[in-house]
Amino acid sequence: MRLSDVRKHLRRKIVPMENIFSLLSGLDFKSVLDVGAGTGLFLEEMRARRPQLRMVGVETNNRYCRADTGICIVGPEALTEKEKFDLILFMDVLHHNYDKATLLNYYISRHLADKGHVFIKEMSPEKQLCKYYNRLHDLLMFQERIYEISLSTLVEFLQPKLRLVSHTSRRIFLYDHYMVLLQSA
Secondary structure: OOHHHHHHHHHHHHOOHHHHHHHHOOOOOOEEEEEOOOOOHHHHHHHHHOOOOEEEEEEOOOOOOOHHHOOEEEOHHHOOOOOOEEEEEEEOOHHHOOOHHHHHHHHHHHHEEEEEEEEEEEEOOOOHHHHHHHHHHHHHHHOOOOOOOOHHHHHHHHOOOEEEEEEEEEEEOOEEEEEEEEEEO
């Protein structure tokens, strides 16, 4: 078994596909931008359910990008400012970025369509043991240091530009996560 197959198997455990599709089911969207798409697993699942969607995945770490999906793009420079998306996903990507404000502003201001939605899934830093386990996990698996953000801090930061539609929390794999859906104001 290849390392990429192991990662894909583990990713399916960490990304609760049914919960996410349930949260997104009431939305009318024709295009999706997945920021930090990794191997494109979520977009593959979405393509199987909604093949008519225009889907683009952005991943700056080219070791995750696979040409066989036809979905992933290496690097944000591949997108033009004119490209707008009805839905932008940030799933387990914010904690990999020290400067979350710049990352969020870059994609939301340039690529979110009018009345578009933003979906964020992120590890909750509220429980110390889970927070340190995730830090160790990312250090060992990806040789990366992580920088958590709480749900309240995230929503407070985004509120001037986006309004909160819904949010939920649940334990996924070994630690708690929050999922939040916002819409352009």
